[in-house]
Amino acid sequence: MNRDDAIAFVREKTEKDTTVRHLISVEGLMRRLGRHFGEDEELWALAGLFHDLDQDQTHDDLERHGHVSASWLREAGVDERVANAALAHAHPEYQTDLMSKAIVHADALSGLLVACALVRPDKANGMKVGSVRKKLKDKAFAPGVAREDITGVTDGIGLELDEFIGLGIEGLQLVAAEIDL
Numbered sequence: 119m120n121r122d123d124a125i126a127f128v129r130e131k132t133e134k135d136t137t138v139r140h141l142i143s144v145e146g147l148m149r150r151l152g153r154h155f156g157e158d159e160e161l162w163a164l165a166g167l168f169h170d171l172d173q174d175q176t177h178d179d180l181e182r183h184g185h186v187s188a189s190w191l192r193e194a195g196v197d198e199r200v201a202n203a204a205l206a207h208a209h210p211e212y213q214t215d216l217m218s219k220a221i222v223h224a225d226a227l228s229g230l231l232v233a234c235a236l237v238r239p240d241k242a243n244g245m246k247v248g249s250v251r252k253k254l255k256d257k258a259f260a261p262g263v264a265r266e267d268i269t270g271v272t273d274g275i276g277l278e279l280d281e282f283i284g285l286g287i288e289g290l291q292l293v294a295a296e297i298d299l
């Protein structure tokens with residue numbers, strides 16, 4: 119699936135623009151992380167873009183969340199590893215490879231980075247690791263962000279926190295223009 123088709127698929131399955139923006143931000147982070155690890159960055163980007171595909175249908179049913187995405191992805195013939203990553207971000211038993219572990223951390227960090235970008239005059243441009251770390255400590259800022267999934271990145275996928283945040287910023291910057299950041 120090329121990117122235009124992938125974005126069209128996202129727009130077909132989602133109902134809210136905020137969901138589309140969230141998916142594109144996680145796509146950016148996952149692309150950068152995949153590149154960092156020398157993995158297939160197109161596959162990682164697709165996993166980011168599709169991880170919450172069923173968000174607008176399953177928001178009140180956490181048991182089905184991820185499973186609906188995975189069935190749509192399989193129907194569309196998308197790589198099984200991408201379907202597994204969609205399952206993995208909501209259900210730990212599917213966190214079976216580096217990509218499906220990374221998605222959990224990228225998901226959480228993207229939420230923090232987008233919140234940081236929204237309160238900066240230059241948005242994602244020029245964002246620094248140090249200022250993101252301050253916002254990470256400030257629990258009153260973006261309280262919905264799962265901070266333990268950000269700080270757990272070293273145990274999860276072996277990245278130091280500062281390196282992870284730096285890669286995350288670069289990943290967000292890859293897609294920032296597309297989501298008005």
Ligand SMILES: [Fe+2]
Nearest residue numbers: 140169170225
């Ligand atoms: Fe997400």
